[in-house]
Amino acid sequence: MRRAGALTVTTAAAVLCLSSGCGVPPSGVIEVGEPATGMTLSKAVYFLDAESSLHAVARPKIPDTNPVAAAVRELLAGPTPTESEYLTTALPPDLPQPEITVGTATILIRFPKGTPRLTPAALHQLTCTTTLATPRTPRPTPPSGAAAAPQQSPPTIHITIPNTPSPTPNACP
Template identity: 40%
Template sequence: MKRTRLAALVTGLTAALALTACGVPPSGVIEAGEAATGMSSPAPRSARPTLVSLYFLEDGRLRAYARKATAPASVQDAVRMLFAGPNVDERATVTTELPLLKIGPQVKAKSGSAVYVLLPEEATPFSHTAMLQLACTVSGVDVTLAALPSTAVIGGTGGSSEPPPATDPGSPARTVHAVGNGWSRAQTAGSCPEAAR
């Protein structure tokens, strides 16, 4: 019987100690603000539109037209928009000397000072005015954002897949090279009209 009493006594003492909680007095509900809900992630940022100047012809003269693009717009984006031509509203008064291509051109920027536009097989050599349209459009885009690694091979059905020669990586885009099947043209953007705002 001693064992039973001893076991009951130990159990009773353990329960009493647990109920007293080491001398912490009982309290009511303590208000401490909103309940925790876990970590919240920031809301995704929507891409802000930016303006890109595309150069078309109005009464035979080069003129910049603004287009909205997702920021930051790449040279590839600007070139594709340029080759798409004037929009529906502009077609009555605005023209282009660039051809409408079945396959879009590819753009390669080995450095910040030279941009290569690789054209599909169907493209014929561009006129001086078409080259100015291309050079002026490209000159308004930050080429360093669109630079590709020198090992990238971009081609399609025409042009060259060889990387262009190295140039100064920090300088602005000065020369655009249009490369077609068996032909190449280069143009600087030295005489471009003011960009569209």
């Protein structure tokens, strides 16, 4: 009998608490300002969604040393099994790892002879992944009253694949 009484008291307390909101007053819309901007994903690769749009997918294990080669390796490995449920790649399976040379103003990606021809979507994935992985050198802030520092342009990316025309430049997301 004592157990049934304790259960009734507990149930009544729960109903009372839920019906009264436990003393938490309701609130209206709370304005918090504009969404955050300026944050960029730097350790990622690009895969395609069902509409063939590019989407950056985080790859935090890309090292800070030689990030372009590591990012291309991650891209060639394709989406993970979980990512494969909603993303795909236009890159053919078993695509060989290219030779990558990163210079100050250019990046050269050279695939070996016998590499299959790549589609424009595959080239776009490769170009955008490479662009994202390219280390950026911060520009120094000029002293007040001095002329503005020259704008740093991103490096030019050259992709060489036998039997594939040069990629048409497309804007990366």
